[in-house]
Amino acid sequence: MESTLLRKPINKTDKIIDPNKVLNVTSEIGRLKTVLLHRPGQEIENLTPDLLGRLLFDDIPYLKIAQEEHDCFADILRKNGVKVLYLEELAVETISDEEVKQKFIRQFIDEASVSGESLQKTLIEYFGSLPNKTLINKMMSGVRKEEIDKKHCKSLCGQIDDNYPFICDPMPNLYFTRDPFAVVGNGISLNHMRTQTRNRETIFAKYIFANHPYFKDAEIPFWFDRDEKTSIEGGDILVLNNTTLAIGISQRTDAASIDKICKRLFLNNTNFKTVLAFNIPVSRAFMHLDTVFTMVDRDKFTIHSGIEGPLTVYEITKQGDQNHLEINIEKQNAKLEDILQKHLGCEITLIRCGNGDKIAGAREQWNDGANTLAIAPREVVVYSRNYVTNKILSEKYGIKLHIIPSSELSRGRGGPRCMSMPLYREDL
Structure with a gap:
């Protein structure tokens, strides 16, 4: 029998909030x-x-x-x-924890199909340098190629220009x-x-x-x-x-x-x-x-x-x-x-x-x-x-x-x- 699907395992010592108080439709x-x-x-x-x-x-x-x-x-x-x-406000509040923020950045870049290890690293550093509110807004709005300093990107795919304007698409x-x-x-x-x-x-x-x-x-x-x-x-x-x-x-x-x-x-x-x-x-x-x-x-x-x-x-x-x-x-x-x-x-x-x-x-x-x-x-x-x-x-x-x-x-x-x-x- 399939068990209840939970977002995460619940530890008995965790404080449990009744889901009926936060979600109910x-x-x-x-x-x-x-x-x-x-x-x-x-x-x-x-x-x-x-x-x-x-x-x-x-x-x-x-x-x-x-x-x-x-x-x-x-x-x-x-x-x-x-x-x-x-x-956008909930997302900003969610990444107040630095460990969560770093995991979030890496998964976002992975799912944005950013190619090349060097370009990914450059983008991680770029996102990590932004205040949380600016970071979330930038992820949502998209990252243009002109916003990234390519001289620090040691890969061919990061150096080559083509007609497509974005590294990460807007949403x-x-x-x-x-x-x-x-x-x-x-x-x-x-x-x-x-x-x-x-x-x-x-x-x-x-x-x-x-x-x-x-x-x-x-x-x-x-x-x-x-x-x-x-x-x-x-x-x-x-x-x-x-x-x-x-x-x-x-x-x-x-x-x-x-x-x-x-x-x-x-x-x-x-x-x-x-x-x-x-x-x-x-x-x-x-x-x-x-x-x-x-x-x-x-x-x-x-x-x-x-x-x-x-x-x-x-x-x-x-x-x-x-x-x-x-x-x-x-x-x-x-x-x-x-x-x-x-x-x-x-x-x-x-x-x-x-x-x-x-x-x-x-x-x-x-x-x-x-x-x-x-x-x-x-x-x-x-x-x-x-x-x-x-x-x-x-x-x-x-x-x-x-x-x-x-x-x-x-x-x-x-x-x-x-x-x-x-x-x-x-x-x-």
């Missing part, structure tokens, strides 16, 4: 109390047209306005009682904090992301949960680990209620990863009894499940009309106990509302992005009109530019909206849910 709509964000930084300024494909962007946001929009997002959350934590996707990990119940899926470009983002979460004072003494189970060989990303994981998960089999998430999460959730005797694996189209428009499907109330969902169905959904359930665990998988072909009604036990309303209009729906879906962040039942954060969808949510369905400006943030192809990682929600 048993629904998509329970009142949000603590959230992790990343304020866009200089990594956005290091985007160029030639690098967009490599760095998984479609456009280049204007950083000044993107930061103003993101600050508005954070302020709305704070005004509604949400504690806002920033990834512009960091403001989408939803994807590198996901809180499920009081545990974590620390994800292995599809591309090397984004998988480096999970290094920060790895060190934060292992070493930050807020988390390091908590006995936090891991439902997935970044060292796995198959991929999964947080935008594909939705906690429908305290017994049911929805996970997308998508462009970014493998079916094998869902198998692993199910086994660990069921073996560890969590409250989760059912995982619904949605087989969604492999395309940019359907990149993650939450780009086409988010929950705004107990019985209401915003959707892209392309996901209505009939859909192929695999219902995965636990049979037996921890000593004789069996996992049952039942393939279903049904409409989305019928699947949700069966598992949530209520009549379901699907709210189409752009009111289902062929033009407005496609346009607002491109701008993440179906990607909302619930801060409580019937209360969500949305982008201002999706005015057709917003009007329907508010006027027809009585959903309270917190509207944020979005001209620049939306250029990264992610909405309010993508930009947030809830750490603690009140139970419904």
Whole structure:
């Protein structure tokens, strides 16, 4: 039998923090109390047209306005009682211990695919010379070749110039904090992301949960680990209620990863009894499940009309106990509302992005009109530019909206849910 996956072995003499007090997500709509964000930084300024494909962007946001929009997002959350934590600040606090800092630097350089022992050594010295806050910001923003003194680099690969401007690539996707990990119940899926470009983002979460004072003494189970060989990303994981998960089999998430999460959730005797694996189209428009499907109330969902169905959904359930665990998988072909009604036990309303209009729906879906962040039942954060969808949510369905400006943030192809990682929600 597989044992509980923990971030580290727990010594009996260690002070144990109840994970329920630091992590708790048993629904998509329970009142949000603590959230992790990343304020866009200089990594956005290091985007160029030639690098967009490599760095998984479609456009280049204007950083000044993107930061103003993101600050508005954070302020709305704070005004509604949400504690806002920033990834960059937690990372700085995590490396206050010199031994942790050195391990972190070496792993970061290794996963940035820096070639040549001499160049690696030069980069270690460069990073080690920086104050911690500057170090984290530089890792996130990327290291240009011109920033390193090549005369001290005794290797051919460090001396040769080519047209590529970076030694370490920038990480512009960091403001989408939803994807590198996901809180499920009081545990974590620390994800292995599809591309090397984004998988480096999970290094920060790895060190934060292992070493930050807020988390390091908590006995936090891991439902997935970044060292796995198959991929999964947080935008594909939705906690429908305290017994049911929805996970997308998508462009970014493998079916094998869902198998692993199910086994660990069921073996560890969590409250989760059912995982619904949605087989969604492999395309940019359907990149993650939450780009086409988010929950705004107990019985209401915003959707892209392309996901209505009939859909192929695999219902995965636990049979037996921890000593004789069996996992049952039942393939279903049904409409989305019928699947949700069966598992949530209520009549379901699907709210189409752009009111289902062929033009407005496609346009607002491109701008993440179906990607909302619930801060409580019937209360969500949305982008201002999706005015057709917003009007329907508010006027027809009585959903309270917190509207944020979005001209620049939306250029990264992610909405309010993508930009947030809830750490603690009140139970419904």
